[in-house]
Amino acid sequence: MTGQGVVFKYCTCDEGRVGQRRSRRCPRLAERGHGLWAFDTRMPDLTGRRRQVRRSGFRSKSAACRVRDELLAQTPELRAGAVWTLEQWLKHWISTRTSIRPTTARSYQSHITLYLLPHLGHYRLGQVTARQLTEAFAVLAQQHNRYGEPLAGSTLHRVKATLRAAFNAAIREGLVTDNPARRIELAPARRPHAVVWTEPRVQTWRRTGEREPVTVWTAEQLATFLQNTNTDRLHALWHLIALRGLRRGEAAGLRWCDVDLDTRQLVISQQRVEVTGAILVGPPKSAASRRTVALDPHTVAVLRAHAQRQRFERRAADEDWTDTGYVFTKIDGLPLRPSYVTNRFRLLRRNLGLPPVRLHDLRHGAASLAHCAGADLKLIQDQLGHASIVLTADTYTTVLPPAQHNAAAATAALVLDAARRVRGDITRKSRAERRRANRITARRKPCLINLNPQVSGLALNLSKQATSRRGRATGEQPLSA
Incomplete structure (x- = not known):
């Protein structure tokens, strides 16, 4: 383990005083199953600076050595992603941004200081999950701004955009392979529309x-x-x-x-x-x-x-x-x-x-x-x-109101003109249908009145003669007038 740091056992039992732990001074550390294991090593980060890395909470010495060896075997980029906290990466990221506008940099810095570091800064960069981010943003949604009002949805979306940009930069650097910020679901932020006084x-x-x-x-x-x-x-x-x-x-x-x-x-x-x-x-x-x-x-x-x-x-x-x-x-x-x-x-x-x-x-x-x-x-x-x-x-x-009134009048005029055209079509159609119905009725109905007296008299005589012939044939006598 030379050059790879140390692996040690420590104890978490109370020493009899509140807030005090026996740590590596516990007399029971030699007992089997008592205490936990940890390792402490140093490894270079992306800037070339050697940083101390300590992990604890392992049940056995072999488990602590295995995690340490896996960490040392990674590439410097992935190792930095596993070692750096999100706070360390965000501070490094914002300090190296040179191509953004000053106002954008100020906005990024404000999001990092006020919202991201207090709630997410302690997480390891390579171990941040979408669930952790979602829970943190749910807490942020309950916070209030300097005016005592809940944070606006647009503010949460801008904070999310800052976090996404930071993770995208970490992906480009090879520190992580995924951007968990893209899976955060927030309520849609509606852009405020100006209203007229x-x-x-x-x-x-x-x-x-x-x-x-x-x-x-x-x-x-x-x-x-x-x-x-x-x-x-x-x-x-x-x-x-x-x-x-x-x-x-x-x-x-x-x-x-x-x-x-x-x-x-x-x-x-x-x-x-x-x-x-x-x-x-x-x-x-x-x-x-x-x-x-x-x-x-x-x-x-x-x-x-x-x-x-x-x-x-x-x-x-x-x-x-x-x-x-x-x-x-x-x-x-x-x-x-x-x-x-x-x-x-x-x-x-x-x-x-x-x-x-x-x-x-x-x-x-x-x-x-x-x-x-x-x-x-x-x-x-x-x-x-x-x-x-x-x-x-x-x-x-x-x-503005005058334009609204003009648009409303133009819309109403368009509909009214269409209604008049439809009403005219219906009226013309009704008249044509009535004329057609009258012609059909006139062809089917028998003529009961003839205005020509000569024709009318001739038809009456023919009708009487036909009635007389039917009476002689049947033996019936015609009724007298």
Whole structure:
């Protein structure tokens, strides 16, 4: 066993004090059947570092040696999978991820720290089963978030996606051969759909405070907000987000070199995001997010007024001005923090007494307004920078009330026109059937009245003569009139 560690016997009987075990000092260890066996060895992991590995609970020395030898005979990758805990692997995995976005890395780290390590970190990486994962997620479903509400189904699905990604990486490294996270069954998470702040919903909110998770303003409510903030320094920013659907980070990261007011368009080429208090400047959220956004003449006028205001602030600041090239800045020229934009919008909305919406909900509203104005889904997808039109259709195109009324009227008109055509067909068919029935009846019914007097008299005489002949033949006398 040289170089393979040690195999030893230990005892689990009480020593007379609570929480104390005799371990390897028990005088009864020499007795047959008393105590258990364990082994302690060291073996290198994937990083080349030698780690201590200890296993215990074997009934015999031979069983402990067999498990130790099997472990040492495995490849370094499988050995690491059998030795490493899930906590060790998750920490190693997240520390080596270099190709993901900072916000994605922050999300992964949050899932690992808050949910995965407390419930699954102690399991061996190569011994995790789908049953263990299912039980852990059942416990997670009973937890509450920072607002005291149960964890949303979407959160559980994102945590599961993080775990699946970690196991997929372990498979690529050769640490495990299966991904048990793919067999976790969770209740389907429904994507929240934006609802419009109609007057009944506004009254209910003012009375009870109840609101939907995602809400959008009507065109009138949005116009009220924009009109009452036309003197705000960031009026052009609210205008761009509300009408063209820019993300917060895209608006905060917009530079004048990306804006062409003469051709009425701007290019989304970067964004500013806030990760654990630090501001990071990087590419847009996805490849589809790098896009060109068309501008209407009114938006161009708003941006020209904003540029003029910024030039005035630059002259007023003089040497204190920092030329950063950003469209939306502080009064000294420095770029805005995304969190400041959110807080500023919330304050303006509250001061105006409008129903609550998030800053990101203005992006939902921009899609709904474009859809209501007649833009098709493909144009809206390009405007918002979505990689999939399904997301655009399912989440961002809540139809506003006027469009709903027009669609309802068009549907009713279609049905009513069809009903009139069907009713006309039935009427024409009934008339034709009646005429056909009359002709058949006229052919089958004997003629009882003849309007020609001569023909009628001749028929009456012939009838009398026939009756007289029948009477002479039978001996009957005709009745007198």
